[in-house]
Amino acid sequence: MSKVSKSPWLLHYDASSCNGCDIEVLDCLTPKYDIERFGIINTGDPFQADILLITGGVNSQTESVVKQIYSQMPEPKVVVAVGICACTGGVFKECYNIKGGIDTVIPVDVYVPGCAARPESIIDGVVKALQILDEKQTALRQNGGDS
Amino acid sequence: MAKRSIVPFGPQHPVLPEPVHLDLVLEDETVVGAIPSIGYVHRGLEKLVEKRDFKQYVYIAERICGICSCGHGLGYCMAVENVMGIEVPDRAKYLRTIWIEMSRVHSHLLWLGLLADAMGFESLFMESWRLREKILDMFDETTGGRIIHSVNQVGGVQKDMDSTMLNDVLRAVEDLQKELKPVIDTFLQDYTVQSRLKGTGILKRDDAIAMGAVGPMLRASGEPYDVRMLGYAAYGDLSVEPVISTGCDSYARCEVRLKELLQSFDLIREAIGKIPEGPVSVPVKGNPSGEYFVRIEQPRGEAIYYIKGNGTKYLDRFRLRTPTTSNIPPMVEMLKGCQLADVPILILTIDPCVSCTER
Numbered sequence: 001m002s003k004v005s006k007s008p009w010l011l012h013y014d015a016s017s018c019n020g021c022d023i024e025v026l027d028c029l030t031p032k033y034d035i036e037r038f039g040i041i042n043t044g045d046p047f048q049a050d051i052l053l054i055t056g057g058v059n060s061q062t063e064s065v066v067k068q069i070y071s072q073m074p075e076p077k078v079v080v081a082v083g084i085c086a087c088t089g090g091v092f093k094e095c096y097n098i099k100g101g102i103d104t105v106i107p108v109d110v111y112v113p114g115c116a117a118r119p120e121s122i123i124d125g126v127v128k129a130l131q132i133l134d135e136k137q138t139a140l141r142q143n144g145g146d147s
Numbered sequence: 148m149a150k151r152s153i154v155p156f157g158p159q160h161p162v163l164p165e166p167v168h169l170d171l172v173l174e175d176e177t178v179v180g181a182i183p184s185i186g187y188v189h190r191g192l193e194k195l196v197e198k199r200d201f202k203q204y205v206y207i208a209e210r211i212c213g214i215c216s217c218g219h220g221l222g223y224c225m226a227v228e229n230v231m232g233i234e235v236p237d238r239a240k241y242l243r244t245i246w247i248e249m250s251r252v253h254s255h256l257l258w259l260g261l262l263a264d265a266m267g268f269e270s271l272f273m274e275s276w277r278l279r280e281k282i283l284d285m286f287d288e289t290t291g292g293r294i295i296h297s298v299n300q301v302g303g304v305q306k307d308m309d310s311t312m313l314n315d316v317l318r319a320v321e322d323l324q325k326e327l328k329p330v331i332d333t334f335l336q337d338y339t340v341q342s343r344l345k346g347t348g349i350l351k352r353d354d355a356i357a358m359g360a361v362g363p364m365l366r367a368s369g370e371p372y373d374v375r376m377l378g379y380a381a382y383g384d385l386s387v388e389p390v391i392s393t394g395c396d397s398y399a400r401c402e403v404r405l406k407e408l409l410q411s412f413d414l415i416r417e418a419i420g421k422i423p424e425g426p427v428s429v430p431v432k433g434n435p436s437g438e439y440f441v442r443i444e445q446p447r448g449e450a451i452y453y454i455k456g457n458g459t460k461y462l463d464r465f466r467l468r469t470p471t472t473s474n475i476p477p478m479v480e481m482l483k484g485c486q487l488a489d490v491p492i493l494i495l496t497i498d499p500c501v502s503c504t505e506r
Contacts, residue, residue: 014165016188019502020213020294022165023257030260030276061186062166065158091210094198095191116213116294 005134007039010126011049011073015066015102016092017056020116021083025053028126033119035126046072051129053122055082057089057098058105070106076136078129080110083117090115149174156490158187165501169494173487181482183475189505193465200460201227201435202301211467212503213294214257217250218445219503220299222452223465225379225443227301230435230456237381239303241422244381245316246290246298248411248418252323253282254446255404255411258498259334262401265491266343274330278323285319288312303428313419320412331405344398348481348493351395360477361470362448363407364497366391367399374444385417397496404498434460445470447498469503 014022028035029042043049046069058066070079081102084090089100102108109132112125152173158166166187172180192211196204208223209216221243228235260275283293289312290296298304308316334340350360355368365372366389373389375382390406392399435456442451448470455464474497481493 014188016190017502018210018213018216018295019165019500020210020216023213024294027276027280030280031273032277032280056188057190059187059189061189062158065166065187091207092190092192092195095195097189097191115210116292118293 006050006130006137007041008050008130008133009041009043009048010051010053011043011046011069012053012055013066013069015054015056015062015086016059016098017083017085018116021055021086021114021122024116024119025055025082025122028119028122033123035123038127038130040126047074049073050077050133051126052077052079053082053126054079054086054102057085057092057100058102059097059099063099063105066102066105076133076140078109078133078136079106080112080125080129081108082112082122082125084113084115087111087113149177151179154487165499167494167499167501169490171482171487171490176487178482178485178487178490181479183479185501185505187505188502192506193467196454196462196465198461201456201462202431202460204462204465205300206297208465209295209297209299211506212500214254214500215250215445215447215450215469215503216295217247217298218443218450219467220297221247221380222441222443222450222467223454224299224301226439226441226452226454227435227456229439229441230437230454231301231431231433233302233429233431235303236426236429237423238307238425239427240381241418242304242308242427243299244385244418245308245415245422246286246296246304247380248414249282249285249316251411251446252408252415253279253286254498255408256282258404258446258495259330259401262492262495263334265495266340268339271330271333271340278326278330281319281323285316288315300428302431303426305428307427313422317416317419320415324409324412327408331408334401334405340401341398343489343492344396344401346396346398347485347489348397348400348496349395350477350481354480355395355477358477358480359473360448361473362445362498363400363403364448364474364477367403368395369393372449374442374449377442379441379443381418381421384421385414387414397492400496434458435462438464447471447500447503448474450503467503467506469500471497471500471504474499475504 157168256279263271371389436458438455453466
């Protein structure tokens with residue numbers, strides 16, 4: 001990554017994770033890993049978010065919430081699936097209430113595997129998401145969309 | 148009469164990392180009722196016991212919750228061992244005790260950070276989580292995982308700690324205790340913290356007992372009840388005294404958890420001093436047949452594990468009652484009469500773990 005052209009805001013949602021990845025996502029914001037040095041902050045408001053971090057497989061009750069949050073985020077937006085449950089369903093894949101990975105509900109741009117995903121790999125995923133965000137922004141401008 | 152309105156709280160909200168939904172019934176700014184609805188993290192893990200054999204299920208049990216992971220593995224393994232009549236080696240019992248006390252330290256520091264964050268005390272949040280990294284580093288060194296450790300197995304533990312690791316844990320505990328002193332002082336003496344916590348969320352001792360509160364919630368209401376007194380794992384050889392406070396409010400709950408941190412440091416030191424040599428696991432033959440209840444003290448309170456085996460490698464039933472389940476009725480009671488702005492802090496003081504509760 002050559003440069004960060006934007007200070008992206010994160011939105012984190014737990015779509016039925018075991019908490020393991022969630023506390024690691026929060027860990028990224030605290031002094032040891034500190035992704036705020038890239039200008040990234042955690043917001044609770046979908047309308048202000050650029051990157052959506054989702055942990056855990058989707059179950060029947062969170063499905064509509066995930067779709068709603070995704071639709072509330074402004075374009076361009078990037079979705080990062082954190083942890084193996086968010087990627088494929090993981091160890092919970094055979095549970096009766098799990099539909100599978102996040103990509104069964106909304107499009108996912110970056111997959112971060114691991115159980116629980118380590119903060120280093122989550123940061124790596126977010127940095128990849130930044131590149132994709134840049135590309136989407138450029139494409140949006142060319143199509144005469146949001147400047 | 149003031150106008151009544153209902154404010155939905157959650158499931159996606161900035162207070163907790165987990166989805167939980169509450170309908171708050173308000174009269175102006177005062178909460179008169181709260182209706183919790185859960186199910187956002189329900190996966191159906193108890194049912195999965197029919198598809199995984201009883202040794203594999205340890206890994207699923209540990210993933211019921213990422214914060215209480217070590218305890219869930221321990222509770223499940225103890226239940227299976229009791230059904231099968233397996234005697235776990237002494238060294239394994241001590242190692243289990245050390246790991247579960249370390250996980251108590253990590254869980255309480257995590258909670259303290261979230262509480263500071265809910266009060267808007269950002270630097271205290273960062274400091275608590277910075278200190279928590281020391282314990283996570285020790286987990287990384289001794290088990291190979293930061294959050295999910297997978298150390299418990301039926302018949303003992305998977306990994307041994309050599310003397311270098313034990314010394315590193317001792318040193319980390321020493322450092323942590325020294326660095327934690329100013330944090331504890333801030334939580335207990337700072338004016339802003341006291342003004343948010345003192346006198347809010349009153350839960351009287353009789354109410355706490357009647358509504359079945361457990362763990363630090365119950366002990367902060369003055370009832371000396373701690374399941375570690377039963378002496379499972381190596382607790383029988385160690386000196387465990389319940390930490391209590393008689394304040395009955397949010398401040399008392401914070402105080403109990405702070406003192407439990409110091410108690411955990413003492414227990415880790417004592418266990419490392421007394422740990423015997425020997426094997427860390429015994430071979431397991433046959434399949435479980437019969438049923439058993441196990442109670443253990445998780446960081447959030449008493450958790451109950453029930454298993455029923457039928458003589459095959461698949462269990463018939465696994466049941467878990469988590470501390471948060473027991474603490475929800477007292478929480479709803481506590482919320483009545485509080486101000487809307489205090490709701491996030493009051494919810495946090497029960498240390499809710501939605502992932503355990505819904506499985």
